Amino acid sequence: MSLRTRAPWVVLPAVLTLVVGASAASSATGGASDASPTAVTYDLLLRRGHVIDPKNNRDKVLDIAVKNGKIAAVGSKIDPSRAKQTIDVRGKYLIPGLIDMHTHLFRGPEDAYSDGVLGLPPDGFTFRSGVTTALDTGSAGWENFELFKKNIIDTSKTRVLSMLNIVGKGMAGGDKEQDLDNMNAAEAAKVAKKYPEIIRGIKTAHYEGPSWAPVERSVEAGEIAGIPAMIDFGSAKERTIEELLTEKLRPGDIYSHVYSGLRGELGEDGKLSPALAAGRERGILFDVGHGGGSFDWNVAMEGKKEGFWPDTISTDLHVTSMNAGMKDMSNVMSKFLAMGQPLKDVIEESTWKPAQALGRKDLGNLSVGSPADIAVFDLDKGTFGYTDSFGLRVDGKRKLVTELTVRAGEVVWDLNGRTAKPWKPGAVGDKTHTEHAAP
Numbered sequence: 001m002s003l004r005t006r007a008p009w010v011v012l013p014a015v016l017t018l019v020v021g022a023s024a025a026s027s028a029t030g031g032a033s034d035a036s037p038t039a040v041t042y043d044l045l046l047r048r049g050h051v052i053d054p055k056n057n058r059d060k061v062l063d064i065a066v067k068n069g070k071i072a073a074v075g076s077k078i079d080p081s082r083a084k085q086t087i088d089v090r091g092k093y094l095i096p097g098l099i100d101m102h103t104h105l106f107r108g109p110e111d112a113y114s115d116g117v118l119g120l121p122p123d124g125f126t127f128r129s130g131v132t133t134a135l136d137t138g139s140a141g142w143e144n145f146e147l148f149k150k151n152i153i154d155t156s157k158t159r160v161l162s163m164l165n166i167v168g169k170g171m172a173g174g175d176k177e178q179d180l181d182n183m184n185a186a187e188a189a190k191v192a193k194k195y196p197e198i199i200r201g202i203k204t205a206h207y208e209g210p211s212w213a214p215v216e217r218s219v220e221a222g223e224i225a226g227i228p229a230m231i232d233f234g235s236a237k238e239r240t241i242e243e244l245l246t247e248k249l250r251p252g253d254i255y256s257h258v259y260s261g262l263r264g265e266l267g268e269d270g271k272l273s274p275a276l277a278a279g280r281e282r283g284i285l286f287d288v289g290h291g292g293g294s295f296d297w298n299v300a301m302e303g304k305k306e307g308f309w310p311d312t313i314s315t316d317l318h319v320t321s322m323n324a325g326m327k328d329m330s331n332v333m334s335k336f337l338a339m340g341q342p343l344k345d346v347i348e349e350s351t352w353k354p355a356q357a358l359g360r361k362d363l364g365n366l367s368v369g370s371p372a373d374i375a376v377f378d379l380d381k382g383t384f385g386y387t388d389s390f391g392l393r394v395d396g397k398r399k400l401v402t403e404l405t406v407r408a409g410e411v412v413w414d415l416n417g418r419t420a421k422p423w424k425p426g427a428v429g430d431k432t433h434t435e436h437a438a439p
């Protein structure tokens, strides 16, 4: 009897995995031709990579096959004759595509981050660092999210998610981000509920006044839409980090810029504020959000000493941060390696933990059926300098370098030309690839 005609409830446990495997393969190929062991089944096969996939507790050398933009198979030996394209990634780390939890991508002609010149167009800055999903954190607000979606989200290969700003105009700079009248929980929640897959949180940032309204309204909007709030605590002595983390935020809400030292994270005694541990105890998540002014080695090293590692690693990518100490996602991850954090933890904080924080458990993992968003890294050895936001440097012995990035099954970054044919006299290249061809 064919396995496919047998009712699932009569399948014996011993063959259950075989049935699951067969149905996954047949849905990937859409036909019965995969019954032949030599049939070409997969679009892409990445062979012999050291897979680190924290969700699935994988930490060993494996092959990963891709079909129709999804992970189709993971195994210790997948036959290369079954794949249209095979790339040998021996000696490299093969991990889920990174999720950058803090970026500014609403590039446009205005003067700040909201449709502004300080934002960056995603694809030029994500793939080269292994990032396949980037969370824009509040550049767009509930008044101009549609423009952000049309101009950036819908035109990017990078998967762009959003933390919608509680300020209607988003991060438009100066007084516009202080305008309490433009911070509206009901309006923000309404837009968030219209795009539940994309808008995965509510952001408040840069507020300088004494009022708790920006935080309270962000939490309120998050409560209505069923999503977390992310806090850039701005600046104001009247509002304390203790009250924020022990009273105002809910479990699952996110405190960004945790190592900035600008908002009471480090006490005058040189120790971390007890509010951080108290917040973690309550289930509040802590994000790096390195940026141009929010990573201080003094705070981070005290965090190491006290075992207070981040829940999520992120860049706070924008025009100035990427050209200063932050640089890019793999550089920020390498800083945590330099501090002595295990590679597996650094990868989890850049893949599976952000996926969970965003309620997007389809991302940040290499399960069969998940989107084929994959990063391949080298771990270079040498002496590397890692600078914080204040001109202080820590040297490290290892550096993550992005070798290959795959987004939805397509190779979108290939540092050493692994997908190219070696040149020799008379070789003919693919002339459909011209410099200015439309994507």
Ligand SMILES: [Zn+2]
Binding pocket: 102, 103, 104, 137, 289, 291, 316
């Ligand atoms: Zn930011």
